[in-house]
Amino acid sequence: MADVTSVPSQAVRAARHARRIAAQDRFATGVLTAIVGLVLAVLVAIVGYILVNGAGKLFDVSFLTSKPEQFRAGGGIGPELFNSFYLLVLTLVISVPVSLGAAVFLAEYAPDNAATTVAKTAIETLSSLPSIVVGLFGFLFFVLQCGWGFSILSGSLALTMFNIPILVRTIQQALEAVPRTQRDAGLALGLTKWETTIHVLLPAAMPAIVTGVVLSAGRVFGEAAALIYTAGQSAPALDFLNFDLTSASCPWNVFRPAETLAVHIWKINSEGVVPDLEAVSNGTAAVLMVCILAFNLLARWAGKAIARRLTAE
Amino acid sequence: MDTIDEEAAAKVAVDHLDLWYGDFQALKDISLTMPEGKVTAMIGPSGCGKSTLLRTLNRMCDLAEAVRHEGSVTVDGTDVFGVDPNELRLKVGMVFQHPNPFPMSIKDNVCYGPRRHAEVSHADLDELTETSLRRAGLWDEVKDDLSHDALGLSGGQQQRLCIARAIAMGPEVLLMDEPTSALDPISTGMVEELMRELSRDHTVIVVTHNMQQATRVSDKCAFFLLGELVEAGPTPELFAHPKDKRTEDYLTGRFG
Ligand SMILES: Nc1ncnc2c1ncn2[C@@H]1O[C@H](COP(=O)(O)OP(=O)(O)O)[C@@H](O)[C@H]1O
Ligand SMILES: [Mg+2]
Numbered sequence: 001m002a003d004v005t006s007v008p009s010q011a012v013r014a015a016r017h018a019r020r021i022a023a024q025d026r027f028a029t030g031v032l033t034a035i036v037g038l039v040l041a042v043l044v045a046i047v048g049y050i051l052v053n054g055a056g057k058l059f060d061v062s063f064l065t066s067k068p069e070q071f072r073a074g075g076g077i078g079p080e081l082f083n084s085f086y087l088l089v090l091t092l093v094i095s096v097p098v099s100l101g102a103a104v105f106l107a108e109y110a111p112d113n114a115a116t117t118v119a120k121t122a123i124e125t126l127s128s129l130p131s132i133v134v135g136l137f138g139f140l141f142f143v144l145q146c147g148w149g150f151s152i153l154s155g156s157l158a159l160t161m162f163n164i165p166i167l168v169r170t171i172q173q174a175l176e177a178v179p180r181t182q183r184d185a186g187l188a189l190g191l192t193k194w195e196t197t198i199h200v201l202l203p204a205a206m207p208a209i210v211t212g213v214v215l216s217a218g219r220v221f222g223e224a225a226a227l228i229y230t231a232g233q234s235a236p237a238l239d240f241l242n243f244d245l246t247s248a249s250c251p252w253n254v255f256r257p258a259e260t261l262a263v264h265i266w267k268i269n270s271e272g273v274v275p276d277l278e279a280v281s282n283g284t285a286a287v288l289m290v291c292i293l294a295f296n297l298l299a300r301w302a303g304k305a306i307a308r309r310l311t312a313e
Numbered sequence: 314m315d316t317i318d319e320e321a322a323a324k325v326a327v328d329h330l331d332l333w334y335g336d337f338q339a340l341k342d343i344s345l346t347m348p349e350g351k352v353t354a355m356i357g358p359s360g361c362g363k364s365t366l367l368r369t370l371n372r373m374c375d376l377a378e379a380v381r382h383e384g385s386v387t388v389d390g391t392d393v394f395g396v397d398p399n400e401l402r403l404k405v406g407m408v409f410q411h412p413n414p415f416p417m418s419i420k421d422n423v424c425y426g427p428r429r430h431a432e433v434s435h436a437d438l439d440e441l442t443e444t445s446l447r448r449a450g451l452w453d454e455v456k457d458d459l460s461h462d463a464l465g466l467s468g469g470q471q472q473r474l475c476i477a478r479a480i481a482m483g484p485e486v487l488l489m490d491e492p493t494s495a496l497d498p499i500s501t502g503m504v505e506e507l508m509r510e511l512s513r514d515h516t517v518i519v520v521t522h523n524m525q526q527a528t529r530v531s532d533k534c535a536f537f538l539l540g541e542l543v544e545a546g547p548t549p550e551l552f553a554h555p556k557d558k559r560t561e562d563y564l565t566g567r568f569g
Contacts, residue, residue: 181413203417204416
């Protein structure tokens with residue numbers, strides 16, 4: 001009898017073990033849920049604060065379309081809004097093809113040697129370069145050395161430098177995540193390595209690539225530091241009927257200075273003198289944030305839609 | 314029991330082939346012929362070089378780093394190392410261990426190779442899809458779902474789709490690397506039956522670690538051990554009267 005109570009049977013030990021595991025599991029789940037809850041609460045607080053403060057201006061059409069005022073109240077952010085999108089589109093037009101080429105080369109063609117390692121390390125390093133440093137380089141090189149001044153061209157090239165490393169990494173990872181067996185399947189059908197890359201690997205990686213591009217667009221759209229000394233801090237009034245590409249008021253002129261939304265927030269808060277400064281700043285922040293949220297939603301939707309289209313048709 | 318007139322009907326011939334991955338010799342002086350219109354099985358314990366040999370036949374082994382070879386491999390008397398690998402692969406198709414359909418529709422999978430290589434009309438593609446799927450024994454199961462995602466098929470169906478994709482290219486030789494090892498017994502049975510049928514029009518070369526499968530599907534069988542070809546011959550003979558002690562030990566399950 002004494003033996004039976006002091007030495008638990010196998011079954012009893014197993015049951016105790018199971019209970020202990022279950023308790024640990026509940027504890028870990030609880031802690032993790034609390035952490036996620038905290039992160040979410042902070043996020044909701046920030047987003048909510050910005051949206052609530054800027055709500056008045058967010059749906060105000062004249063705020064969204066008119067030009068900023070220097071000294072009076074009631075200025076808008078029309079040119080800044082346009083500039084942000086124009087810079088974004090130019091940046092993507094330059095950086096997506098370059099990154100795609102570099103990523104395909106690194107993922108599929110680069111020999112496994114010292115030069116490739118150096119290139120990969122350089123890209124890693126560049127992707128963690130502070131954006132103000134990219135901006136200063138852009139100022140010294142594009143603005144001064146090349147003589148392009150504070151301009152859309154200088155700004156979008158600085159943003160390109162800022163964007164390429166991240167895009168290359170995302171695209172490269174997307175390509176490398178395509179299973180080996182897909183490469184084998186393409187090659188075994190007599191496709192060349194190039195055809196396999198273009199017709200098998202890129203389509204398979206496309207959902208991840210598109211998601212990566214749209215997310216990077218959100219980062220580019222909200223970037224301020226890289227633009228302050230490259231695209232400049234002034235927004236000439238734009239005349240959408242002016243197609244003289246040398247005129248400062250022609251929206252498409254890439255040699256005109258172009259303050260963006262993010263730069264505008266920085267500028268009015270550091271040197272603005274308009275009486276409704278706070279309202280303008282809050283409104284701009286809300287507009288900027290809504291755009292970036294839209295990019296994020298678009299990224300998820302586009303990635304899924306492309307994955308669906310690839311598989312369904 | 315048929316004996317095979319090997320020399321007369323050799324479709325693929327491997328002659329004194331050595332192959333190295335860097336310093337490691339994976340194939341040692343292999344000489345073997347694969348008769349036309351028959352199924353040749355390659356058996357042996359894992360790591361003995363079966364896949365390596367199979368992948369030299371369509372030069373997929375070229376893709377590995379630092380591969381080097383000596384000796385010759387011929388298909389229809391033409392040295393495979395003397396022709397463009399992509400052209401070789403049109404003639405020598407391959408099916409892999411794990412089903413690897415492309416993430417697209419069933420029909421697009423079958424038509425993928427022909428579309429890339431030739432201008433084919435829509436009507437031709439429809440016909441090609443049907444004949445290839447019929448010959449892979451999949452037509453009746455998918456004929457109403459040709460536009461459905463291939464990844465929605467079961468593993469066994471996916472593997473038969475990969476067979477259809479390979480035969481849609483009209484290869485003369487079909488290589489299969491353990492094509493049933495990822496499949497359930499019923500699908501395995503179907504694929505084994507297919508191998509027999511396909512050997513009427515194609516020379517089939519299959520790697521398997523399953524000896525029963527080798528006896529069921531193959532006309533000729535080759536036993537490998539540690540990169541060497543121990544012995545090869547008509548399957549019934551090899552299984553009934555192995556000449557080498559090591560073959561006998563392996564077949565009777567004394568090691569493996
Ligand atoms: N790409 C490669 N690089 C280096 N060694 C390899 C490579 N592929 C296979 N090997 C080696 O060659 C030997 C034979 O491999 P494999 O042909 O895959 O054998 P099997 O298919 O009979 O299991 C193994 O020892 C394996 O480790
Ligand atoms: Mg193998």
